[in-house]
Amino acid sequence: MNFVAILIGAALPVKSMEIDVPGIPPGDDPATVQSDTVTGPCDTTADAALVAAGLAVYREQYCGICHVLDTASSAGAFGPTHNGMCTIAAQRIRESSFTGASSTAEDYILESIVDPLAYIVPGYERSRFQMPAYTNLGEGDLDALVILLMQER
Numbered sequence: 001m002n003f004v005a006i007l008i009g010a011a012l013p014v015k016s017m018e019i020d021v022p023g024i025p026p027g028d029d030p031a032t033v034q035s036d037t038v039t040g041p042c043d044t045t046a047d048a049a050l051v052a053a054g055l056a057v058y059r060e061q062y063c064g065i066c067h068v069l070d071t072a073s074s075a076g077a078f079g080p081t082h083n084g085m086c087t088i089a090a091q092r093i094r095e096s097s098f099t100g101a102s103s104t105a106e107d108y109i110l111e112s113i114v115d116p117l118a119y120i121v122p123g124y125e126r127s128r129f130q131m132p133a134y135t136n137l138g139e140g141d142l143d144a145l146v147i148l149l150m151q152e153r
């Protein structure tokens with residue numbers, strides 16, 4: 001039984017259950033794996049001003065025309081969702097079919113923006129609305145976009 005199962009077990013009259021908690025391999029001893037000691041690439045909280053700057057660039061560049069991002073109230077359907085982008089990025093780089101050069105979630109997001117053809121998200125190979133390469137953006141704007149999307153867990 002893992003940590004969450006213990007919490008639920010304490011609150012509900014259930015006997016024993018396995019709940020899959022991302023980041024904690026099933027069957028691990030809760031005495032050695034506490035939920036507050038599990039830190040991943042998406043656990044950092046950025047300065048609110050930096051996130052706001054990212055949101056401003058996101059809007060200026062009309063990313064939301066093609067992407068869903070609840071924080072930006074955008075609902076574009078031509079590209080994959082940006083909700084949960086950091087978690088998604090961390091998964092992409094681990095896929096055996098990954099063709100990009102990045103090895104961190106952060107780098108993957110940046111690479112996707114400046115060199116979208118490095119890895120094409122499965123299902124979008126034949127999209128008529130391809131992701132443009134935003135090579136015209138300055139470093140500050142790119143950083144802000146990456147910070148914004150890294151907050152998406």
Ligand code: HEC
Nearest residue numbers: 061063066078079080109112116119120121124129130131
């Ligand atoms: C014309 C539509 C369009 C616009 C505008 C657009 N994108 Fe995309 N984007 C796509 C498509 C389609 C994909 C999936 C294909 C690929 O991986 O290149 C994608 C993929 C991505 C990914 C990878 C997503 C994943 O699930 O792995 C990121 C990150 C991203 N875009 C960020 C941005 C940002 C930031 C902007 C604005 C600066 C932007 N996009 C603007 C169409 C667009």
